[in-house]
Amino acid sequence: MKKVMYLNFWTVVFALVIFSCNSTKVNTDDANANNPQIDSSNGLGQEADGHTSENALDWEGVYNGTIPCADCEGIKTSITLNKENKYDRTISYIGKPDSMLRDTGSFTWDDSGSIITIGDGETSQSYKVGENILFHLDKTGNQIKGDLASKYRLMKNYSDSNLENKKWVLTELMGKPIQTPKDGKPAFVTFSSKEARMSGNNSCNLFSGSYSIKSGNRIEIGQMMNTMMACENMDQASQFMQVLQKADNYTVVEETMNLNKARMAPLAKFSLAKAD
Structure with missing residues (x-):
């Protein structure tokens, strides 16, 4: 009888340990859901310690890329961002002569410090700011997923002192x-x-x-x-x-x-x- 009671005691202890671990995992997951952090692989979102794309990344510079286009070969885009929250944007519709557009102005950050919006009205566009990259967002402000996701990115420009500023x-x-x-x-x-x-x-x-x-x-x-x-x-x-x-x-x-x-x-x- 004592042997049986001994086994039952450790069975109960083992069950309590498993229950405690599961409870901790659930609470941790809930906490993470309420406190999204920056993914260290791409620098998105807001860290728990207050770091954001706005204050933690070297986002100033020039970004280039070609965004998919419904009725042309692509939309070649170049955006310059500076620390005064000013932008200079050039857009060209590939395959359409005399289609280049250029505008300048101020851009704004969202409350999370991870998304910027440039332009007004029909020219307005939002981007999620990552490490040396801008993610072109859809009209609802969401990051584009799927097979074409890589096409909706603007990469920060390389520089070459041998070529430039001469x-x-x-x-x-x-x-x-x-x-x-x-x-x-x-x-x-x-x-x-x-x-x-x-x-x-x-x-x-x-x-x-x-x-x-x-x-x-x-x-x-x-x-x-x-x-x-x-x-x-x-x-x-x-x-x-x-x-x-x-x-x-x-x-x-x-x-x-x-x-x-x-x-x-x-x-x-x-x-x-x-x-x-």
């Missing part, structure tokens, strides 16, 4: 030396790392537009805006603009920069401008 003067175009026309100016281009915008002169007209640098010296150049003056050598100026749209990578060796397409011969060659 003036590059065009010396060769499609294998031919450049001759500056009498009524024109030397063609050149600059890449501004702060705004991720490139600008310059095609020997006739001024131009500007967005760009993004990716790993492996790859570059993606957005649609350019330019002035519309008539000059002596319009063919060269036009060819230069076409080259900028074709280039998908670059090389910088000392004071020479090339814009290339895949592994073909350089589309354009540039020399570093001398300081005045």
Whole structure:
């Protein structure tokens, strides 16, 4: 009889331990449900200690990506965010000429400090801010899931001090030396790392537009805006603009920069401008 009572006693103790563990798990799950924390893998949400995307992440910078489009090949988007909660946004509908839109203004954070909203009215768009990434949200403010989820992301821009914040003067175009026309100016281009915008002169007209640098010296150049003056050598100026749209990578060796397409011969060659 004592042996049986001994076994029953430890059976009861074991059952109480299991019950206690299960109760603790349920309470922990309930607590987590009421206190969502940042997922360390992507930096979303709000941490229990008060850290948010707004105050804990290095979110200032330039973000680029191509969002799916119902009636075009994609919506190429570039957004610059700064610490004064100002934004600069450029949108281009791929395959639709003259469709580039640009707007600037202030953006707002939601109460959780994890979501920003830019634009007003029909141009309003919300993004969840992660580590070096913006997640494009749907119209109800939810993150997009499923097979296309990866398409609704804008990635923070790489930077390259060898290329950016310098003036590059065009010396060769499609294998031919450049001759500056009498009524024109030397063609050149600059890449501004702060705004991720490139600008310059095609020997006739001024131009500007967005760009993004990716790993492996790859570059993606957005649609350019330019002035519309008539000059002596319009063919060269036009060819230069076409080259900028074709280039998908670059090389910088000392004071020479090339814009290339895949592994073909350089589309354009540039020399570093001398300081005045």
